[in-house]
Amino acid sequence: MAKKINKTPRYLAVELLEKVEKQGAYSNLALNQTIKQNELSKRDAHLLTNIVYGVIQHKLTLEYYLKPFIKRPNKLQSWVKQLLLTALYQQIYLDNIPKRAIFNETIEIAKVKGHAGVRKFVTGILHAIDRQGLPSLDAITDPIEALSIATSTPRWLVEQLQKEVGVAKTKSILETVNQAPKQTIRVNTKVTTAKALTEQLEAEKLEVAKSSVTPLALQVNTGFIPATEAFKAGQAIVQDESAMLAVESMALKADDQVLDACAAPGGKTTQIAAQLETGQVTSLDIHKHKVALIEQNALRAHVKAQVRALQLDARKASEEFAKASFDKILVDAPCSGIGLLRRKPEVKYEKKYQDSLDLHQIQVSILDAVAPLLKVGGTLTYSTCTILDSENQQTVSAFLKAHPEFEQLKTKTAFELKADRKELGLTIYPDDYLSDGFYIATLVKRTEV
Template sequence: MPNRKLKASPRYLAVEILTRVFKQGSYSNLALNQTITKYQLDKRDAHLLTTLVYGVIQRQLTLRYWLKPFIKKPAKLEAWVEVLFLVAIYQLEYLDKIPKRAVFNESIEIAKVRGHEGVRRFVTGVLHEIERQGLRSTALIADETERLSVEASCPLWLVEKLIGEVGLVKARSILASINQAPEQTVRVNTKLVSPTQAREKLQAEGFEVTTSPVTPLALRVSGGFVPASHTFKAGEVIVQDESAMLAVESMAIAGPEQVLDACAAPGGKTTQIAMGLTTGTVVALDIHKHKVKLIAENAKRAQVSNLVTPQQLDARMVATEFKAGQFDKVLVDAPCSGLGLLRRKPEIKYSKSEEDSQNLSKIQLAILDAVAASVKEGGYLTYSTCTILSQENQRVVTAFLAKHPEFEQVKTKTAYNLKADRQELGLTIYPDDYLSDGFFIANLQKKKLGDD
């Protein structure tokens, strides 16, 4: 294979991208988009490249477990050579339509082009050894929790945390689900079209569309890239995960209300709030100027700019900018560890620690403290995160209520009455429940004067 053609091949490009992701902390989605554009990859090659990059990131602990016995001096192994092996093993184990010969031949060619003759011989030898010996079973790992960590390719601390919170059976189910491909979902902009109309328009553009078990506002879409569709560009659908739609759905936004979206960027929930308003307004805050601009752009595309007031402000400064009791409803979609998004953003599980989660819980509580006074008597404060750890979810709510007896937690309700038989007041959606993102929602009502 000529060098020029090889260097534009999905396997070669996957090694380049993954080396940057693992060693330099590059964002996989940005690196992928830039690479696909730069090399003008066709649909087939772009799909394979995307599969290799996300697949290796998702499965890296498992892949490294399999590779380890074949590398005698790991400290001397160049980063890109290790990545080359991980990409090869991933194809052998998870992509059954790719012949072993093709995987071996191109991996050896990449080693030859990127390295020297000694590297090529080393890579050839290791690959042949893997073929002869096969990959070791995870059954060799005696400790059950450690074995689950390797099998699910999830850090041990997070596996232990999940088992402690939801039990081994549920933890296994969650961890099995996060390595599945995420659904592509959209929220229908009911200001412009009905769910039926949106479905018909997307189908007319060649998409396969099914309804969602999570919310009546969502559609699951496959067979193409939604942001390239006319329906998306017209603002009739917004790309958003189903679970993320539930926070605003639980707020029951109606007509003339004054609403604060305290952590609003990029504006998905802001535009959803605006869908329920008539003469009301949603003030949408973000600490960063460029993100405030993004909120405005998304409001314009959704054709709800007249209902949205974007503003640059740290949510922890709300009390200095807004009057007490100014808002009927306040949403705090708080900054969080994002551990409910592991199916969609697999690198999160390797970059976050338990300490990160603990530190975030302090910020989350500070934001709730800051917005509390701006909620009117009888109004509602809704708290949500896209994580599944209780220390960022119900524990934060419980700590807030201990400091603010003027609020009480009420049961979170959704249009489809999800988990209606649960004992908890808050609603936790785990990634395995509906194959949507993990999410938490709590609804708090501010008591009226004279209420107990």
């Protein structure tokens, strides 16, 4: 029985969740590796993915429900805790799974991974929960704590968002980030059109819809994109809708010389390159293996001729390039990733506000380093996948204060998103279009220093 059960989605979910919590593994990468290694069926892969993401997304809520039933939490083994959380998640959030099936397999996993005492302990907890029911969230009187537990969001993040966008908007954002992320692709305009790609994917039995965020994106509501012929041929690039907006806002010309200062894995590099003919995009990353990844993605996207990938810390770019070398520069900066909570839910538990403040300093230093490399009249586009102001407009404002030769203009997109906003920068919140959270600023160099 042990050999059989250790290949089941529930058993693998416990293993994965322990790896994410104890080793800091990325859930999406660990999931893909586990599915491939165990050759899971489509049904089993779906259940595994659902449980792993669900437990991570609702971790604080599930821990709140479990707490009254654990007398000595410090003695609880990590895998046993994860096992109980998976059982709770299935009971509360997955309506189509019988309680009997959840109980039976949870107890069997406890027996196989542990010993008779662990099996007895897990059995007792499950039956106690079944008899007594779960504690009510209404018992939490502190409104910030209540929202934190209900949406499984660390208290510091709830407090910071409320300071920045208000109580109602914070609640709206946090009520959507635990939903499943949309599967979206960018049309590789170098080799196909949205119409042709839609027809090809529909011929492969995928359900496709237009995006309301950008004309470059398609939503794919059924099927697995990497398995399609269109993906293999480089016609479809897996990318979130919001992430496409930074390059879209750059108003590129076919002969532009472009610097992508923080380029790996190369999604925005290939988007830039698809719009170039005689121009070129120079793409930087500090890690050698990530430079290789940029090159691989450029090859698959049929834009290798337009891409020059280099291993270089963007903060040392002036040592490699002469002043005024580029018409356009993109700094898609290292950030806290707080806008990606649907795709990387573990991020919210790993980060603290101090991390955001530390990243602000790095972001400003990158902007400082690349500023001299831009031609007068050129555009420096700054973007992040976070929604915290310390890494967004505060970073831009700090840069502008030190660089009066630059002016911030209102960021524009093809679909004129949030065109009536007062802010010059464009912030996409996760609840706006159910896409990733993202920020874009458009900075024009008016004079030379």
